[in-house]
Amino acid sequence: xxxxxxxxxxxxxxxxxxxxxxxxxxxxxxxxxxxxxxxxxxxxxxxxxxxxxxxxxxxxxxxxxxxxxxxxxxxxxxxxxxxxxxxxxxxxxxxxxxxxxxxxxxxxxxxxxxxxxxxxxxxxxxxxxxxxxxxxxxxxxxxxxxxxxxxxxxxxxxxxxxxxxxxxxxxxxxxxxxxxxxxxxxxxxxxxxxxxxxxxxxxxxxxxxxxxxxxxxxxxxxxxxxxxxxxxxxxxxxxxxxxxxxxxxxxxxxxxxxxxxxxxxxxxxxxxxxxxxxxxxxxxxxxxxxxxxxxxxxxxxxxxxxxxx
Amino acid sequence: xxxxxxxxxxxxxxxxxxxxxxxxxxxxxxxxxxxxxxxxxxxxxxxxxxxxxxxxxxxxxxxxxxxxxxxxxxxxxxxxxxxxxxxxxxxxxxxxxxxxxxxxxxxxxxxxxxxxxxxxxxxxxxxxxxxxxxxxxxxxxxxxxxxxxxxxxxxxxxxxxxxxxxxxxxxxxxxxxxxxxxxxxxxxxxxxxxxxxxxxxxxxxxxxxxxxxxxxxxxxxxxxxxxxxxxxxxxxxxxxxxxxxxxxxxxxxxxxxxxxxxxxxxxxxxxxxxxxxxxxxxxxxxxxxxxxxxxxxxxxxxxxxxxxx
Numbered sequence: 001x002x003x004x005x006x007x008x009x010x011x012x013x014x015x016x017x018x019x020x021x022x023x024x025x026x027x028x029x030x031x032x033x034x035x036x037x038x039x040x041x042x043x044x045x046x047x048x049x050x051x052x053x054x055x056x057x058x059x060x061x062x063x064x065x066x067x068x069x070x071x072x073x074x075x076x077x078x079x080x081x082x083x084x085x086x087x088x089x090x091x092x093x094x095x096x097x098x099x100x101x102x103x104x105x106x107x108x109x110x111x112x113x114x115x116x117x118x119x120x121x122x123x124x125x126x127x128x129x130x131x132x133x134x135x136x137x138x139x140x141x142x143x144x145x146x147x148x149x150x151x152x153x154x155x156x157x158x159x160x161x162x163x164x165x166x167x168x169x170x171x172x173x174x175x176x177x178x179x180x181x182x183x184x185x186x187x188x189x190x191x192x193x194x195x196x197x198x199x200x201x202x203x204x205x206x207x208x209x210x211x212x213x214x215x216x217x218x219x220x221x222x223x224x225x226x227x228x229x230x231x232x233x234x235x236x237x238x239x240x241x242x243x244x245x246x247x248x249x250x251x252x253x254x255x256x257x258x259x260x261x262x263x264x265x266x267x268x269x270x271x272x273x274x275x276x277x278x279x280x281x282x283x284x285x286x287x288x289x290x291x292x293x294x295x296x297x298x299x300x301x302x303x304x305x306x307x308x309x
Numbered sequence: 310x311x312x313x314x315x316x317x318x319x320x321x322x323x324x325x326x327x328x329x330x331x332x333x334x335x336x337x338x339x340x341x342x343x344x345x346x347x348x349x350x351x352x353x354x355x356x357x358x359x360x361x362x363x364x365x366x367x368x369x370x371x372x373x374x375x376x377x378x379x380x381x382x383x384x385x386x387x388x389x390x391x392x393x394x395x396x397x398x399x400x401x402x403x404x405x406x407x408x409x410x411x412x413x414x415x416x417x418x419x420x421x422x423x424x425x426x427x428x429x430x431x432x433x434x435x436x437x438x439x440x441x442x443x444x445x446x447x448x449x450x451x452x453x454x455x456x457x458x459x460x461x462x463x464x465x466x467x468x469x470x471x472x473x474x475x476x477x478x479x480x481x482x483x484x485x486x487x488x489x490x491x492x493x494x495x496x497x498x499x500x501x502x503x504x505x506x507x508x509x510x511x512x513x514x515x516x517x518x519x520x521x522x523x524x525x526x527x528x529x530x531x532x533x534x535x536x537x538x539x540x541x542x543x544x545x546x547x548x549x550x551x552x553x554x555x556x557x558x559x560x561x562x563x564x565x566x567x568x569x570x571x572x573x574x575x576x577x578x579x580x581x582x583x584x585x586x587x588x589x590x591x592x593x594x595x596x597x598x599x600x601x602x603x604x605x606x607x608x609x610x611x612x613x614x615x616x617x618x
Binding site: 038039040041042043071073074075076077078080081082083084089091092094095096097098099101102104105116117120121 | 347348349350351352380382383384385386387389390391392393398400401403404405406407408410411413414425426429430
């Protein structure tokens with residue numbers, strides 16, 4: 001069994017490659033739920049949805065998020081009514097949230113609801129929310145000092161605010177979701193996907209028990225850098241690293257992951273950091289990590305598995 | 310000010326006529342919320358929506374419910390996912406529920422949310438939910454003895470089950486919505502719209518204080534029969550009356566409304582019941598009540614106002 005720790009888009013792309021080189025039923029994805037929100041009464045899990053849509057082949061490759069062939073009838077009407085429409089909910093995407101909300105209101109846990117959705121979408125990879133307890137990523141704007149819910153920061157304010165703090169409300173009281181710790185303990189290989197280390201992996205690591213479980217398996221674990229040539233491939237990871245006092249480079253990320261993984265995978269563009277990463281006590285593999293094509297995603301998945309075998 | 314007590318479709322049609330013969334800002338509609346439900350996390354108020362869509366000119370005249378030009382992208386996907394889709398939520402209709410849920414989650418009362426929606430839809434008639442407290446109409450199936458939520462009975466089971474009981478859960482603890490009692494007290498005229506007396510008017514009358522307020526204004530009040538020639542124009546009113554032991558005729562309805570109204574309006578087809586209705590201590594007006602055309606709706610509104618002047 002291969003366990004992958006996942007945020008959204010980058011992790012989804014990595015998984016889309018991974019399922020082409022290994023049996024999907026042998027893959028477990030532990031997914032960040034710190035971005036989850038209840039909006040207009042609907043329970044929304046953005047990272048679970050991104051991973052699911054991608055693995056189901058439903059992802060919109062033009063926008064990089066949402067569902068292919070999406071329409072916006074409900075959202076357009078909501079906007080016309082004067083309702084809040086900053087968080088775009090396509091008509092097809094709405095169905096996912098309606099279904100999840102329906103299942104949760106019937107008393108299912110998020111894990112159970114996620115498994116129902118997974119099966120409904122025909123996804124072979126096992127999807128585990130990091131926790132069934134609410135964990136809410138909050139960020140503090142450096143400029144205003146105001147604390148924002150993650151999606152307010154990320155979507156409503158287009159991740160423009162620079163930050164002075166990130167916290168994971170509820171994390172200390174949360175327990176890992178069912179099978180999260182046992183999957184980590186029994187995995188042949190553990191992969192930290194190329195996701196934002198602070199707000200995608202951060203919440204997962206903040207759930208008591210998960211970091212310890214990962215540290216115990218460090219020898220079998222690898223991480224792929226989401227930073228390439230000093231920049232994030234997507235999203236605010238670079239700004240966030242800087243804001244929180246980390247070096248904005250593969251080395252900065254390697255330092256964050258050194259306790260958890262024995263191997264760190266970086267892009268050719270960052271080959272000059274190899275020695276410094278190795279000096280952290282990690283092996284460092286240099287390959288193509290920018291998954292612009294399916295071939296590169298497949299190749300990256302292969303290299304990742306090789307590094308672990 | 311004219312106050313109308315309203316269920317869904319019949320009341321909406323009556324109001325659509327009424328606004329053509331009197332200034333909409335002079336009309337207050339007190340609307341049943343016993344059919345309201347929280348579905349998939351969304352707060353849905355079917356009677357408020359039917360009245361709103363009709364007054365906004367958005368009602369689907371082909372189906373008799375929902376929004377004109379409706380599409381079903383979210384619902385079709387929800388069905389494909391295997392989610393519950395027995396309660397049809399069109400994409401445009403969803404926007405209403407998203408907006409209402411958004412407003413309620415911000416802490417607005419149902420009255421306040423209803424007023425926001427009313428203004429967003431450009432409706433001049435004042436819309437008052439009967440109560441801001443949850444009141445849930447429940448029916449007991451005669452055959453199975455099982456108690457069903459109203460929408461389960463009405464929509465999911467197409468109001469096929471015959472009933473042994475109807476109750477309004479929460480009604481005893483509910484208080485009338487803001488301005489409900491004062492509107493009734495100060496109205497020049499009060500009209501009980503042609504709605505189901507048991508499950509549209511029943512919940513309104515069950516909220517403590519409303520029946521008393523209506524009785525005090527009986528001399529200024531009129532009801533329009535929803536039963537014509539022993540049948541309901543729409544929905545299960547006839548079956549329900551029979552199930553609950555009432556006569557399935559204008560006379561059966563007149564008996565229910567006798568405490569509240571001084572005048573009862575029936576269709577020409579029921580003219581032979583006039584004397585029996587008058588024997589209940591009510592005036593009885595015979596006119597066209599089947600609102601098949603706008604002309605008839607306008608004429609019925611005129612007759613209703615004349616009866617009250």
